[in-house]
Every structure is written in C-alpha cells, then in structure tokens.
Amino acid sequence: MATLEDYCVITQKDLEDIKDSISTQDLPTAINTIKEYLKKQDLVELNIGVTGESGSGKSTFVNAFRGLGDEEEGSAKTGVVETTTEPEVYLHPKYKNVKVWDLPGIGTQSFKADEYLELVQFERYDFFIIIASDRFRECHTQLAKEIIRMRKTFYFVRSKTDLSIEAEKRKKNFDLKKTLDIIRKDCENGLRKIGIEDPIVFLTSGWELEKYDLNALQERMEKELPQxxxxxxxxxxxxxTLEINEKKKKALEENIEKVAFLSACLAAVPIPGLSIYVNLAIIAV
Incomplete structure (x- = not known):
C-alpha cells in the first residue's frame, strides 16, 4: 500500500504514468491522480520541539521561526521567568501543517532527561532545538544523549548572540567573524567537556534571525529530514535571507514545472477544450 511519503514527491515515473493515462484518454484517473499528489503534499506535518533552560529565548525562537514578533497575535508568551509549564503548540501562520512546540524549561535540580521526554511525548517531534543563551550545561547534554538513545535528531542553538556581539563591540580590535568563531568554539568545547563528542553549535538571535548561523542551521535540518x-x-x-528565498522559489517551481509538463501532454490530446478543462481542475485543488 502506498504511504503518505510515496505521494509527496512526484517522480519522473509518476509523470510518465499520468501522461499515459492522458494519452489513452483515461482523463478522470489522470486528473484525480494529479490532484491527489498536490493535496497530499499539503498534508505532510512537521513537528519541531524547542527546549532549553528558563530565560534562554525558547519562546522568542518559536516566534521568530514562524516570522512573528513576541507581541503579535498568535505569538508564544515570553518573559524573564519560565512561562511554559507544559508543551504548547504554535501553528505556522501560513502553513498550518507546520507545528512549533514551546516545551517546558529544563535545568531544575530534579531534572531527568528520560522523564522529561516522556512528559513532552518525544515521539511526535521530527527534531528538537536545544537552546542555551550562554554556555551549555549538564542538563542540555543529558537531554541530547537521551534524544540520541531514542533515535531522534536535535540541534544545539546558542541564542542571544546579538547581545554578546554588542558587548564585544566595545573592545578596540573588534572583529565580527573572529568573535563569532570564539563564541561558537567556546560552546563546542564546553559541550565536549561534559560528554558530547564532535558537537555542532549554531549561533542565532531571536531579534535578528537572519544573521549568524540561520542558513547553516537550515541546511543541516534540510539535509537530515526525510525527503x-x-x-x-x-x-x-x-x-x-537570500539563500532561503532562492530555495523556496526552487521548491515552488518544481510543482509548476510538473503541472506545466502535464499541461503540454494535454495539449497533444485532440479533444477541443480538454487542456483548459483539466488545468482548471488542477488549479482548483
């Protein structure tokens, strides 16, 4: 039986099969198949769990990732103290199948990674973002190791990088690239000391998400997600960012190219008005 994943990527073979249906004038089957592919693409859910210590910028990251400010309608609550006591889901304002979860803070004396993941229902997330606003501590590594044990993916994100940069700018020989490298290496060395081998840390700012390591984080997530x-x-x-906009354009163009291919096939079928009829049926999805 075909799975949802099978329907979400239209392959060249799929296109040829649909083309054959059109050429034999099995038009209802061809139209329904095209519409089914396009609909099921929009049913694919993406669940992202965002966790970290209280005050680390979890909620601001949840908002920024969805393109919202902290005070806009639908934004996650932010504050200097922990405002999240249980998992709270926030839908993307445009793509409702994208769910960003603001998870309760970690770092209390009684924190146990296995119990925490059970509490937040770890199985529903495609990956976790583990956020720290300064150095990563034992609670972060406990959580990371448990996530690895449960065969899930996570990313270490160091937030509030803009604040660190502002502090460093006061120095005479300030160099942005050098400063970012120092911050990143300090975080990675700290993680090695508390048991994480070959850690990768992404620097971000909830207020200026377009800066620092957003593109590198996006590329890593994209690479490790199922197709x-x-x-x-x-x-x-x-x-x-320009890089993200270019990739979005490419993703949207892929569907346009496939529909255009099918439209060209329809034009070859000698039935007056057929191409217009089928194209309208597809666009109506």
Whole structure:
C-alpha cells in the first residue's frame, strides 16, 4: 500500500504514468491522480520541539521561526521567568501543517532527561532545538544523549548572540567573524567537556534571525529530514535571507514545472477544450 511519503514527491515515473493515462484518454484517473499528489503534499506535518533552560529565548525562537514578533497575535508568551509549564503548540501562520512546540524549561535540580521526554511525548517531534543563551550545561547534554538513545535528531542553538556581539563591540580590535568563531568554539568545547563528542553549535538571535548561523542551521535540518518533509520545512522558514528565498522559489517551481509538463501532454490530446478543462481542475485543488 502506498504511504503518505510515496505521494509527496512526484517522480519522473509518476509523470510518465499520468501522461499515459492522458494519452489513452483515461482523463478522470489522470486528473484525480494529479490532484491527489498536490493535496497530499499539503498534508505532510512537521513537528519541531524547542527546549532549553528558563530565560534562554525558547519562546522568542518559536516566534521568530514562524516570522512573528513576541507581541503579535498568535505569538508564544515570553518573559524573564519560565512561562511554559507544559508543551504548547504554535501553528505556522501560513502553513498550518507546520507545528512549533514551546516545551517546558529544563535545568531544575530534579531534572531527568528520560522523564522529561516522556512528559513532552518525544515521539511526535521530527527534531528538537536545544537552546542555551550562554554556555551549555549538564542538563542540555543529558537531554541530547537521551534524544540520541531514542533515535531522534536535535540541534544545539546558542541564542542571544546579538547581545554578546554588542558587548564585544566595545573592545578596540573588534572583529565580527573572529568573535563569532570564539563564541561558537567556546560552546563546542564546553559541550565536549561534559560528554558530547564532535558537537555542532549554531549561533542565532531571536531579534535578528537572519544573521549568524540561520542558513547553516537550515541546511543541516534540510539535509537530515526525510525527503517528503524538506519541502515543508523550506516553505515554512521566514523570508529573511537570500539563500532561503532562492530555495523556496526552487521548491515552488518544481510543482509548476510538473503541472506545466502535464499541461503540454494535454495539449497533444485532440479533444477541443480538454487542456483548459483539466488545468482548471488542477488549479482548483
């Protein structure tokens, strides 16, 4: 039986099969198949769990990832103290199948990674973002190791990078690239000391998400997601860097090219008005 994943990527073989249906004038089957592919692309869910210590910028990241400010309608609550006591889901304002979860803070004395993941229902997330606003601590590595044990993916994100940069700018020989490298290496070395081998840390700012390591983080997430979820991630990312905008354009063009291919096939069928009829049926999805 075909799975949802099978339907979410239209292959060249799929196109040829639909073309054959058109050429034999099995038009209802061809139209329904095209519409089914396009509909099921929009049913693919992406669930992202965002976690970290209280005050680390979790909620601001949840908002920024969805292209919202902290005070806009539908934004996650932010504050200097923990405002999230249980998993709260926030839908992407445009792509409702993208769900960003603001998870309760970690780092209390009684924190146990396995119990925490059970509490937040770890199985529903495609990946986790583990956020720290300064150095990563034992609670972060406990959580990371448990996520690995459960065969899930996570990313270490160091937030509030803009604040660190502002502090460093006061120094005489300030160099942005050098400063970012120092911050990143300090985080990675700290993680090695508490048991994480070959850590990768992405630097971000909730207030200036387009800066620092957003593109590198996006590329890593896209690379490690199943193929049928990559398009969903790409479309959901905020339009804040040239690289992301170019990838979004490419993702949208892929569907346009496939529909255009089928439209050309329809034009070859000698039935007056057929091409217009089928194209309208597809566009109506």
């Amino acid at each position: 049928h979820k990559r398009r969903v991630l790409m479309l959901a990312l905020p339009n804040i």
